[in-house]
Amino acid sequence: MTIRKSKRIINQNKSYNESESDNDFMILSEEEEQTHQDNIPSFDGDLSNSNIYNEFIQVLDKEIQSKSKFFQEFNLELIKKSKNDDMPINPPCKDALSQEEINKKIDALNTFVEQSKLYSNIIADQLNETGNENEWKYDIPGLLDPNIKVKDYQRQGYEWLLSLYINGLNGILSDEMGLGKTLQILLLLCFIYENEQMKNNKSENIFLVVVPLTTLDNWVNEVKKFCPQLPYLKYYSKDIRNDFWQANKRKKGLFSNQNRSGVLLTTYEIIMSDIQHFRTLDHSLRYLIIDEGHRLKNLNCKLINCLNSLNLKHSNKILITGTPLQNNLIELWSLLNFIMPNIFSDYEEFNKWFDSTDIHQIDKQLIANLHVILKPFVLRRLKKDVLLKNELPMKKEFLIKCSLDPRQRRLYSQLVKNTFQNYKNYFLIDSACLFMDLNRDLVKEYDNNTLILYLKYLYLKLYDFIEFDMMSLIQNYDTLKHTFELLDTNIFKKYVYAQTKSTINNNVQMQKRHIINNPFIIFNPYYHHDDYEEMNTKSIFLKYQGNKLKKLDSLLSLLIKQSHHKVLIFTQFITNIDLLVDYLKTQNIEHKVLTGTTTNISRQQDITEFQQSNSPYKVFLISTRAGGLGINLTKADSIILYDSDWNPSIDKQAIDRVHRIGQTKNVAVYRLFCGSSYEQSQFEKIHMKNHMNEVIVENGNFTYKNKLKDDVEEIKEDYYKYDFTFEDGKLHDEFTKREKDVLLDRSNASYTKSYAENYKDLPNIKLFNFNED
Structure with missing residues (x-):
């Protein structure tokens, strides 16, 4: 027997009717149970063919249409419809900016723009544009391990960093993930360490590098790998932290090789905890480097306030981020304010320049000016621009239609069109019925009619009907009363309310996401099973878990069983991971799981086992936020995004676990998508955020391949504008044969724009994010 390990602890003490006490659930003695059972019609049919759920839904619909007392609170035609905010949106349009307003904005920028042009051309003059080794201005530091090969674009990044340092400027190293930003930073620090003769120097020189906890060990390993003679200190353990602030111990040299100078590596949490000590560092703090610098996007976050309180009069700052613009211009301004507080000192003024919510309405000249402003301080290269074709395989993305199934539609409609309390009661009654249907053996002594009468009783009780009303509304109520109370205790309270009291909360948006992803996140009727063999057949197991899981099942059947691909599945919710583990177990698919609770040791072991060439593991199930950084899973060539993050860069980071240097196969991304809902x-x-990033960042050409030109290149405004709507019908819910062929096609030709155009009218899939022909 395979024991399930994903079950959560449930507190069963609280009453389901919060206005009543636990006494509402009367627990009967064995004798009383037997007495009342004798008067109840038993079920003598085939349990496997008894579908209480469908029969009840028909009764429920009939009662609503007849406008009886039963279930009237679920009649959406009688409920005043609230605003449905889930229909496909049109961004609120502002009036187009007048020419006078545009001119004022341009005038306000003129001085700043001219100054930025000067900086840009100075730095561009100092850089080697051709990549010719004879024209490099600075030698590679001797501290670099001679076995390490520095690519031309990495060397150019190193020289750009040095140019900033020499000119007393701060900057943002924003190369796309996987291009070696860490190596470029270490080259800079090695150069300074060597040329300013810091080795065995009596004075103290500290390069402070602040990183996320998940990448701290990776940074230590990179220092050891790239420049093993560069002194470093992992400032994390309690003993090291205590010793560092004791003057006598620090003078002896706490960095590797007993040096007083070197790279001090620590985490966001530690720097905030020990900020009072770090503020005492004066001339010794030479460089402040923030990895994953987009974490500073919130102007008022504690981390940015702590870092701003450091004494940085004699030091430079570099932010490292592959995603400088994630959601809006406010976040970009926050990064610019941190590295250049004297220039970007007034957010209100900056916001006046670019105050349109629709990026299309911002004048092209204003965007061009922003590019000019950013040019001296930002370096960004994309993998597609600097890597050879054989260094990085192709990538394409599919949008997979996952319409709401009938149960999801009913639950979702109650949520968005009814009051929340009515939705909650509807969900409770629906779940009680589904539980009895899928676990018929627990109520086998009752026939369907009795159980449906109990559900009517449950409705009346949830709405505080008095017993007199129940007697008049339910036939044979006196006879069935004890049966109803018994079902309350042994079925509803024990199995249904025990789960839903913590999962049905007032967060409407989260309820929407759960219904779309899998209603079992809110209530799982298989929750109590200890053995996977008790989960019934595959068709029954999948039947009520929503169309996303059914589409996932179809995809895995194609990718794993038919084509032998290895797959990463990303999802936002731990509770959904529990359900996906159940699914993979029932299908006997070997898999690994990574969440925020996975220990570092287990994390590395699981990655190693998955990456082995003869590994039996076909699927890696990952929590998106926990597994988006510091992981190399190139043995997989397929990614399934079960749900999307509001921040598109988070999903991009997840995809980069597979689509990175070291990948030898073409990559496919499958994004599950439910239109006409919250996900629409x-x-x-x-896509608006992606488009803003394209207009502001990618079109800025922050590569220094050429000097800044005075003429403004045409901006590709509609680069990300793409039709991702599906016809919402009942037909073609399963993949067609043609679609299966397209989903599995990994030929180079299938990654082109012309290929996508040929298959743009498929009912269940859309292909986008393709490569140019």
Whole structure:
């Protein structure tokens, strides 16, 4: 027997009717149970063919249509419809900026723009544009391990960093993930360490590098790998932290090789905890480097306030981020304010320049000016621009239609069109019925009619009907009363309310996401099973878990069983991971799991086992936020995004676990998508963010391949504008044969724009994010 390990602890003490006490659930003695059972019609049919749920839904619909007392609170035609904010949105349009307003904005920028042009051309003059080794201005530091090969674009990044340092400027190293930003930073620090003769120097020189906890060990390993003679200190353990602030111990040299100078590596949490000590560092603090610098996007976050309180009069600052613009211009301004507080000192003024919510309405000249402003301080290269074709395989993305199934539609409609309390009661009654249907053996002594009468009783009780009303509304109520109370205790309270009292909360948006992803996140009727063999057949197991899981099942059947691909599945919710573990177990698919609770030791062991060439593990199930950084899983060539993050860069980081240097196969991304719902508006906003990033960052050409030109290149405004709507019908819910062929096609030709155009009218899939022909 395979024991399930994903079950959560449930507190069963609280009453389901919060207005009543636990006494509402009367526990009967064995004798009383037997007495009342004798008067109840038993079920003598085939349990496997008894579908209480469908029969009840028909009764429920009939009662609503007849406008009886039963279930009237679920009649949406009688409920005043609230605003449905889940329909596909049109961004609120502002009036187009007048020419006078545009001119004022341009005038306000003129001085700043001219100054930025000067900086840009100075730095560009100092850089080697051709990549010719004879023209490099600075030698590679001797501290670099001679076995390490520095690519031309990495060397150019190293020289750009040195140019900033020499000119007393701060900057943002914003190369796309996987291009070696860490190596470029270490080259800079090695150069300074060597040329300023810091080795065995009596004075103290500290390069403070602040990183996320998940990448701290990786940074230590990179220092050892790239420049093993560069002194470093992992400032994390309690003993090291205590010793560092004791003057006598620090004078002896706490960095590796007993040096007083070197790279001090620590985490966000530690720097905030010990900020009072770090403020005492004066001339010794030479460089402040923030990895994953987009974490400073919130102007008022504690981390940015702590870092701003450091004494940085004699030091430079570098932010490292592959995603400088994630959601809006406010976040970009926050990063610029941190590295250049004297220039970007007034957010209100900056916001006046770019105050349109629709990026299309911002004048092209204003965007061009922003590019000019950013040019001296930002370096960004993309993998597609600097890597050879054989260094990085192709990547394409599919949008997979996952319409709401009938149960999801009913639950979702109650949520968005009814009051929350009515939705909650509807969900409780629906879940009680589904539980009895899928666990018929627990109520086998009752026939369907009795159980449906109990559900009517449950409705009346949830709405505080008095017993007199129940007697008049339910036939044979006196006879069945004890049966109803018994079902309350042994079925509803024990199995249904025990789960839903913590999962049905007032967060409407989260309820929407759970219904779309899998209603079992809110209530799982298989929750109490200890053995996977008790989960019934595959068709029954999948039947009520929503169309996303059914589409996932179809995809895995294609990718694993038919084509032998290895797959990463990303999802936002731990509770959904529990359900996906159940699914993979029932299908006997070997898998690994990574969440925020996975220990570092287990994390590395699981990655190693998954990456082995003869590994039996076909699926890696990952919590998106926990597994988006510091992981190399190139043995997989397929990614399934079960749900999307509001921040598109988070999903991009997840995809980069597979699509990175070291990948030898073409990569496919499958994004599950439910239109005409919460995900429709979410996806439109995600595309607006992607488009803003394209206009502000990618079109800025922050590569220094050429000097800054005075003429403004045409901006590709509609680069990300793409039709991702599906016809919402009952037909073609399963993949067609043609679609299966497209989903599995990994030929180079299938990654082109012309290929996508040929298959743009498929009912269940859309292909986008393709490569140019």
